[in-house]
Amino acid sequence: MSDRGEKARTSGRDRPHGNRIGVYICHCGGNISDYVDVERVLEAVKDEPGVAVAKTAMFTCSDATQQEMAEDIREHGLDGLVVASCSPKLHQFTFREVARRAGLNPYQYSQVNIREQCSWAHTDDRAGATDKAIRLVRGGIARTRSSLPLTPLVVDTVPRVLVVGAGVAGLRAALGLAQVGLEVVVVEREAEVGGWVAGLGELYPHGRHGGGLVAGLLDQVRAQPGITLLTGAELVEKSGAFGNFQVEIRQGASRTVRADVGAVIVATGFETYDPPAGEFGRGRPGVVTLPEFQRFLEAGTGALVYEGRPVRSIVYVYCVGSRQGPKAGGGNLYCSRYCCGAAGHLSNRVADRDPAVRQYHLYRDIRTYGNLEAIFTESRNRGSVYIRFDESEPPVVSGDAGAGEPRLKVRVRDLLTAGEELDIRADLVVLVTGMVPRPNEELVRTLKLPVGKDGLFSEIHPKLRPVETVVDGVLICGACQGPKNSSESVASALAAAAQGAAVLKKGYAELDPLVAVVDPERCDDCGQCYPACPFEAIERVPHQGREVASVRRAVCKGCGACVPVCPAAAIDLLGYTDEQIRAMIDGLLKETA
Amino acid sequence: MALVSPSLAAEVRASSDFDASACLNCGTCTATCPMGLDPLPRRLFRYVLLGLEDKIRESVETVFSCLLCRMCEASCPAEVPIAENVRSLRRYLNRAAFGLREAFGEAGEGFMSTEGGRGDVASDRPHRRAPGGQS
Numbered sequence: 001m002s003d004r005g006e007k008a009r010t011s012g013r014d015r016p017h018g019n020r021i022g023v024y025i026c027h028c029g030g031n032i033s034d035y036v037d038v039e040r041v042l043e044a045v046k047d048e049p050g051v052a053v054a055k056t057a058m059f060t061c062s063d064a065t066q067q068e069m070a071e072d073i074r075e076h077g078l079d080g081l082v083v084a085s086c087s088p089k090l091h092q093f094t095f096r097e098v099a100r101r102a103g104l105n106p107y108q109y110s111q112v113n114i115r116e117q118c119s120w121a122h123t124d125d126r127a128g129a130t131d132k133a134i135r136l137v138r139g140g141i142a143r144t145r146s147s148l149p150l151t152p153l154v155v156d157t158v159p160r161v162l163v164v165g166a167g168v169a170g171l172r173a174a175l176g177l178a179q180v181g182l183e184v185v186v187v188e189r190e191a192e193v194g195g196w197v198a199g200l201g202e203l204y205p206h207g208r209h210g211g212g213l214v215a216g217l218l219d220q221v222r223a224q225p226g227i228t229l230l231t232g233a234e235l236v237e238k239s240g241a242f243g244n245f246q247v248e249i250r251q252g253a254s255r256t257v258r259a260d261v262g263a264v265i266v267a268t269g270f271e272t273y274d275p276p277a278g279e280f281g282r283g284r285p286g287v288v289t290l291p292e293f294q295r296f297l298e299a300g301t302g303a304l305v306y307e308g309r310p311v312r313s314i315v316y317v318y319c320v321g322s323r324q325g326p327k328a329g330g331g332n333l334y335c336s337r338y339c340c341g342a343a344g345h346l347s348n349r350v351a352d353r354d355p356a357v358r359q360y361h362l363y364r365d366i367r368t369y370g371n372l373e374a375i376f377t378e379s380r381n382r383g384s385v386y387i388r389f390d391e392s393e394p395p396v397v398s399g400d401a402g403a404g405e406p407r408l409k410v411r412v413r414d415l416l417t418a419g420e421e422l423d424i425r426a427d428l429v430v431l432v433t434g435m436v437p438r439p440n441e442e443l444v445r446t447l448k449l450p451v452g453k454d455g456l457f458s459e460i461h462p463k464l465r466p467v468e469t470v471v472d473g474v475l476i477c478g479a480c481q482g483p484k485n486s487s488e489s490v491a492s493a494l495a496a497a498a499q500g501a502a503v504l505k506k507g508y509a510e511l512d513p514l515v516a517v518v519d520p521e522r523c524d525d526c527g528q529c530y531p532a533c534p535f536e537a538i539e540r541v542p543h544q545g546r547e548v549a550s551v552r553r554a555v556c557k558g559c560g561a562c563v564p565v566c567p568a569a570a571i572d573l574l575g576y577t578d579e580q581i582r583a584m585i586d587g588l589l590k591e592t593a
Numbered sequence: 594m595a596l597v598s599p600s601l602a603a604e605v606r607a608s609s610d611f612d613a614s615a616c617l618n619c620g621t622c623t624a625t626c627p628m629g630l631d632p633l634p635r636r637l638f639r640y641v642l643l644g645l646e647d648k649i650r651e652s653v654e655t656v657f658s659c660l661l662c663r664m665c666e667a668s669c670p671a672e673v674p675i676a677e678n679v680r681s682l683r684r685y686l687n688r689a690a691f692g693l694r695e696a697f698g699e700a701g702e703g704f705m706s707t708e709g710g711r712g713d714v715a716s717d718r719p720h721r722r723a724p725g726g727q728s
């Protein structure tokens with residue numbers, strides 16, 4: 001991977017001709033112009049140094065305005081573009097593409113956010129919002145004046161993917177990748193594949209058999225010559241960068257497998273919450289967790305007998321280990337999504353086996369979205385009674401039900417019966433336990449996986465970039481990134497496969513050129529920047545008979561952490577050079593009146 | 594404290610006369626009732642689903658005050674056969690509270706028997722008879 005040969009510090013001021021910048025200020029159909037006087041903004045910025053064209057538009061993102069911008073770029077020979085509109089998260093890509101199409105380097109485009117940062121934030125102060133917009137646009141123009149044409153780093157990619165974890169998500173991702181012609185190495189820690197689903201019987205909502213489903217997937221995986229499946233194996237080392245990682249896998253005690261891969265898909269799944277003794281009667285005979293209950297049902301047929309005692313009455317306590325808000329003492333804040341459906345489904349299986357069993361569901365909210373509603377409806381129609389409790393007054397499970405009676409007693413205040421306090425006798429109490437992160441410190445360290453506050457792996461954006469992580473080339477899917485049932489896990493697995501394939505099938509990847517660069521003339525190798533980089537992107541290289549720091553472009557994320565630590569000011573961040581930042585500050589500080 | 598009666602609950606399940614399992618507890622019926630009958634219908638339906646026999650027996654007045662006008666039924670989003678359920682409750686009370694089984698013959702066979710065993714569920718709230726308002 002060759003680094004840039006060009007000199008790091010090139011000043012916009014040395015450019016042969018003066019700046020010719022186009023500035024476009026968006027109304028956003030009123031979203032901006034209702035609170036920001038866009039005409040006043042235009043007046044205030046149109047004579048800024050370097051501005052050649054300045055206009056307002058109703059919707060800058062509309063086809064017509066994009067067209068107009070492209071024409072302006074060509075006609076006026078623009079060398080910079082500024083659009084003052086919404087968040088760059090929404091349209092930076094759109095306008096960079098406008099620049100590219102018109103022959104302007106896309107990195108000479110700056111987006112200024114006058115919607116989220118001005119009109120939406122200051123609806124109570126039009127003049128203030130307008131002043132702020134003027135300052136921000138001037139800052140954007142100033143940055144653009146000293147922008148440089150940058151080119152993305154192109155790296156060759158290896159057409160092979162490492163999949164970590166062979167639950168339904170991992171297996172399905174592997175198949176998806178193999179089907180588009182990529183090689184796959186699947187690493188499973190356990191001796192058997194399939195994760196949780198391998199041990200499940202009839203699955204909701206489709207009634208297919210979990211074990212059978214996994215067996216079918218495994219057959220398909222085995223039939224793919226491009227897939228290497230390693231069980232009893234773990235990833236121990238990863239080096240290299242996006243497109244070309246070197247990974248080391250340890251299988252069993254002695255075998256080490258090495259491979260070059262272009263991307264990594266993590267599908268390591270979840271554990272279920274294990275309530276400590278005493279929580280909802282945990283530890284008493286007859287109090288079981290959802291997976292224990294599921295295994296108990298799986299193991300028998302006909303009327304239910306638990307530990308030698310016939311089961312006549314079952315109480316389910318929902319949200320155990322999930323949604324533990326402040327009223328419940330804190331803990332896991334999220335909803336585990338799968339458990340309402342799973343518990344309702346199992347209660348219907350109980351009704352199949354013995355319709356006389358009385359079933360009471362103690363819930364806070366029922367989350368049976370989409371078709372899962374049918375499970376809930378069926379359960380109620382078959383006699384299950386749903387009792388709603390408040391988070392601040394959880395049910396109390398005790399053992400004093402009296403001789404000859406069901407062993408357990410559950411006390412609950414039923415919000416659906418006007419807060420009536422009820423005592424329910426039960427032979428079995430099922431704690432509907434949620435999903436919790438699977439301990440995986442080793443893997444987190446090796447892959448530098450981003451872990452959220454909830455302990456689950458974090459994607460960049462749950463809707464816009466749902467399977468990508470901040471580490472380029474490392475994707476996540478399935479229940480390791482958040483609670484999912486099996487079809488949702490598979491859907492995200494296919495998304496990860498598609499995302500991986502989209503890059504690797506091209507054979508090369510373009511990396512953002514907004515990275516740090518070291519001026520070797522200034523660097524005296526004091527060593528301070530090496531530990532500052534969270535991505536270990538800085539390496540020591542020889543330069544004219546001495547050693548200097550150098551940033552590996554493919555690894556650098558452009559976070560800028562190294563820039564301020566350099567005492568020699570030898571590091572600059574392309575796109576955000578010191579010169580650009582100073583110019584922006586000057587632009588922001590200029591009087592608006 | 595009232596115990597949920599398992600036998601009662603089982604009979605409810607088996608009965609075709611009484612069906613409140615679809616009830617969402619939304620309260621539309623209570624809001625539309627021209628008589629302002631509370632605990633009718635939804636709270637009473639809960640008593641039946643839970644098998645709180647004492648509570649049902651305590652609600653005699655309300656059950657017989659219902660006009661069977663079906664205003665509630667017309668607005669119920671879950672299409673609960675509210676009036677039919679009230680009729681079932683009346684048959685049950687005729688038999689269980691007033692011993693009118695013989696006089697009503699077949700029609701007296703409701704969804705519940707009076708000889709329900711010990712319950713699953715108990716409740717200890719004093720029952721409020723006053724119409725209107727939540728207790």
Ligand SMILES: Cc1cc2nc3c(=O)[nH]c(=O)nc-3n(C[C@H](O)[C@H](O)[C@H](O)COP(=O)(O)OP(=O)(O)OC[C@H]3O[C@@H](n4cnc5c(N)ncnc54)[C@H](O)[C@@H]3O)c2cc1C
Nearest residue numbers: 165167168169189195196203204268269270478479485486
């Ligand atoms: C009791 C119960 C009942 C359920 N019922 C249903 C149902 O009826 N319908 C439904 O749709 N969903 C159901 N679910 C949810 C379903 O189990 C999950 O959606 C599904 O298992 C998620 O798949 P996954 O591949 O993401 O994770 P997992 O199934 O957890 O698989 C992850 C795999 O990764 C492996 N692994 C972990 N760490 C590493 C590592 N470091 N290196 C290598 N391998 C690793 C694990 O060993 C495992 O094989 C149920 C869950 C439970 C607990």
Ligand code: SF4
Nearest residue numbers: 319322335336339340
């Ligand atoms: S799915 Fe249901 S039981 Fe599970 S956490 Fe969410 S609301 Fe609670």
Ligand code: SF4
Nearest residue numbers: 616617619620622669
């Ligand atoms: S209107 Fe229907 S669904 Fe709503 S509470 Fe009354 S009976 Fe139940």
